[in-house]
Amino acid sequence: MSSVAESVRPHSRNLQQQPCLDFDAVHEVPESHAWPQVEDYPGGYGVEEEEEEKEDQSSPIPVIDLAEANAAARMREACETWGVFQVTNHGIPMRLFDDVETQARRLFALPAQQKLKAARSPDGLTGYGIARIATFFSKLLWSEGFTIAGSPAEHARLLWSHPQDYSQFCEAMEEYDREMKKLARRLMWLMLASLGITKEDVTWAGPGGEMDGASAMFQLNWYPACPNPERAMGLAEHTDSPLFAILHQNTTTGLQVLQDGGAPAAGGTNSNSNSNSRWVTVPPLPGALVVNVGDLLHIFTNGRFKSVMHRAVVNRTRPRLSVAYFWGPPGNVWLSPLEKLVGPENGPLYPSMSWPEYLKIKAGEGISIGGKGGGGLSEEMWLAPKG
Numbered sequence: 309m310s311s312v313a314e315s316v317r318p319h320s321r322n323l324q325q326q327p328c329l330d331f332d333a334v335h336e337v338p339e340s341h342a343w344p345q346v347e348d349y350p351g352g353y354g355v356e357e358e359e360e361e362k363e364d365q366s367s368p369i370p371v372i373d374l375a376e377a378n379a380a381a382r383m384r385e386a387c388e389t390w391g392v393f394q395v396t397n398h399g400i401p402m403r404l405f406d407d408v409e410t411q412a413r414r415l416f417a418l419p420a421q422q423k424l425k426a427a428r429s430p431d432g433l434t435g436y437g438i439a440r441i442a443t444f445f446s447k448l449l450w451s452e453g454f455t456i457a458g459s460p461a462e463h464a465r466l467l468w469s470h471p472q473d474y475s476q477f478c479e480a481m482e483e484y485d486r487e488m489k490k491l492a493r494r495l496m497w498l499m500l501a502s503l504g505i506t507k508e509d510v511t512w513a514g515p516g517g518e519m520d521g522a523s524a525m526f527q528l529n530w531y532p533a534c535p536n537p538e539r540a541m542g543l544a545e546h547t548d549s550p551l552f553a554i555l556h557q558n559t560t561t562g563l564q565v566l567q568d569g570g571a572p573a574a575g576g577t578n579s580n581s582n583s584n585s586r587w588v589t590v591p592p593l594p595g596a597l598v599v600n601v602g603d604l605l606h607i608f609t610n611g612r613f614k615s616v617m618h619r620a621v622v623n624r625t626r627p628r629l630s631v632a633y634f635w636g637p638p639g640n641v642w643l644s645p646l647e648k649l650v651g652p653e654n655g656p657l658y659p660s661m662s663w664p665e666y667l668k669i670k671a672g673e674g675i676s677i678g679g680k681g682g683g684g685l686s687e688e689m690w691l692a693p694k695g
């Protein structure tokens with residue numbers, strides 16, 4: 309079964325840029341990284357920021373306890389409106405998050421020339437570098453990333469020469485992968501069951517719905533503290549391509565999702581063109597995980613579930629770490645909008661799509677289905693370069 313990482317052709321549009329700024333050495337944001345003033349930046353600095361986070365406990369983003377009987381129904385509601393929710397009672401021990409954070413910090417603390425030994429190649433998806441979407445924007449991102457598909461051993465051996473050093477990294481990431489796979493499967497069936505979809509409706513999930521061939525990638529994101537956080541961008545606005553992502557964030561606030569004002573941006577590809585949209589902070593809740601709908605689940609549910617636009621802003625005093633786990637179908641499975649969700653009045657809104665094919669289209673390389681903004685994928689899915 310081909311994996312996503314093997315199936316995606318070179319992202320040849322712009323060669324992957326590598327982090328070239330020593331974030332810890334600068335005392336102001338250089339022009340190369342200076343974005344327009346960040347609107348809806350999440351609150352003040354320093355001490356009042358703590359206040360800010362306390363208030364955030366009243367965040368409008370749904371928090372769903374997986375042990376509750378109404379968990380599936382609340383997920384459906386959240387996926388149809390926000391496209392994101394937080395889950396608690398997921399059963400993954402805090403110890404594992406601490407281990408993964410410790411190992412991720414070890415990685416990003418390595419000297420730049422050491423990290424660049426595991427640099428993502430221009431035609432690759434995995435390894436060290438800045439997020440692929442950076443190539444769509446004229447300004448650089450205040451972050452470093454490390455992308456893993458399956459075992460990280462190959463890249464880890466390039467980062468650490470001593471087996472003891474890289475084995476602790478690999479063990480933590482492989483345990484995380486196992487736990488996330490279990491949780492992803494559980495979330496998938498809860499979300500689909502809430503729409504009346506059964507295991508029989510999902511042909512590629514296998515006889516018992518175990519989804520053994522599912523593809524998973526994960527992304528470690530490191531956001532150094534920034535001298536002027538309102539003029540920098542950690543991870544520019546984007547939607548995720550998979551069925552959904554499960555995100556662990558450390559205690560530093562930074563993830564924001566776009567709550568658009570209802571009417572989709574008419575023809576605009578820039579989320580800000582919809583005047584009453586606003587960025588809503590997703591507060592780090594101890595023990596909670598963020599789940600956000602991806603483009604493929606938007607397609608699979610024929611538009612019912614919303615692929616949420618989101619971004620990560622940075623912090624003046626505190627570095628931020630997030631671990632995003634992307635979960636999708638096997639690389640060679642083409643998803644079509646589910647029959648049961650395609651009624652006589654609303655035909656399939658999207659053509660069949662595989663994750664690798666979609667990544668190519670999203671990178672601006674594939675065929676443009678239905679022409680520019682035609683009946684095909686909405687323009688929102690192309691990350692329009694900043695005007």
Ligand SMILES: C=C1C[C@]23C[C@H]1CC[C@H]2[C@@]12CCC[C@@](C)(C(=O)O1)[C@H]2[C@@H]3C(=O)O
Pocket residue numbers: 312433439440441442455525527546547548549550634667670
């Ligand atoms: C399988 C995936 C999913 C990727 C591409 C590839 C590996 C890295 C993922 C991310 C991680 C950061 C945001 C994003 C938008 C990016 O630029 O790289 C994601 C993208 C996607 O969700 O499309």
Ligand SMILES: O=C(O)CCC(=O)C(=O)O
Pocket residue numbers: 527529543548553555557562563618619620629630632
């Ligand atoms: O750092 C975050 O909170 C967001 C990360 C993210 O959106 C991604 O890796 O796709």
Ligand SMILES: [Fe+2]
Pocket residue numbers: 546547548553618632
């Ligand atoms: Fe994302």
